Amino acid sequence: MSRYRCLIAIGIVLVVGLGILAYRHIVPTITLTSSTALYPGYDTAENMEYASEVVVVVSVVGKGKSKDVNDWLYTFTPLKVERVFKGDLLPGERIEFAERGGYERKVTGLYFIGREDYVHIKQNSSYLLFLIEEGDTGIYFTTGGPEGKYVWPLPQEATAENLEFTDCWGVDLDLYNSILARYGGN
């Protein structure tokens, strides 16, 4: 009888343990890396546009894939070009967008490694992006770090939530107003 109870207890612990492990593999644990970067700061839309190879409105057309590149975790997401303000891309063209951070699966579960100063692009969304291409790879990344990505259509009210910025980064209102004036009416 005692042995039977012991087996039941072990069974319960195992089931609970496996349940927790399964939960951790299904629901990602969000962690923010203690990485922080010094980006070039642009005070006007014109300066940021000049520094960019392309300025485009895109829609997110697929799920991002996270990959380790030289010990840095990046997420590569397929985008469809909707409008072109600068550069030789064409509407309808597909590009790949690289963002630092992403998902990494370990034995202990699924982890989302985020960044202190950045919110990753979301599925079924559109963005105005200031981009630079990595060589001729067709892979693009933002010109000014977090300030190279804006929710499209551009919100009239510049809040961290509206613009998908993080609170700790803050929104450069002068730059945003400049971007709104340059692209908001288009």
Next chain:
Amino acid sequence: MKKKLLVILIAILCITVYSILGVLACTEFFSGSWPSANPLHVHVDSSASAFTQAINPFCWNYKTSKVFFPSVHVGGTTCSSCKVFIKYGFLPYENVIAITQNYTSKTKIDSWMSGSWVKSVISINSRQVMLSPTTSFEFGSASNFLRQLVIVHELGHTLGLKHQILYCPESSIMWRNPINSSFNTPRPHDANTLVTKYGP
């Protein structure tokens, strides 16, 4: 029999609560810190050895007794006591001047904002960054003043300082866009932040 069942139920409850708290804790932002930031020896990788003149962690000393950079070791020799590592190279997919990552363990993934740091890695990008149609920044060809500015700023991150928020009235080396600054050492505001974080 009832007692045993109760013990098992309590154990299950404890495991569940612990697990939920663990998940929740990971969703919060916590600024980590060094168990001891005195001393913090710096190792400069051979890739960055050409810039040793600009690597001046000592300007962070004497702000608080809890933070002290005693030495900078340059080159390929192993430095077992070093906790801060500086390297220079091409960062893929990054239009960035430099990135600092603090680690809670030797593996890269566990570099969480919370916890106790065991090492810090400063990666300086060799990529040229356009600032405006007429100005660009490239660490490799920048002035010693600007190089030191970048390194001192990144060492501020190593110590756990975040970027200064926008429109802060006080000047700070931790301003997120410091390239146009007229100073390249910590300001009184930075010293005060350090004292708040680590104590006097």
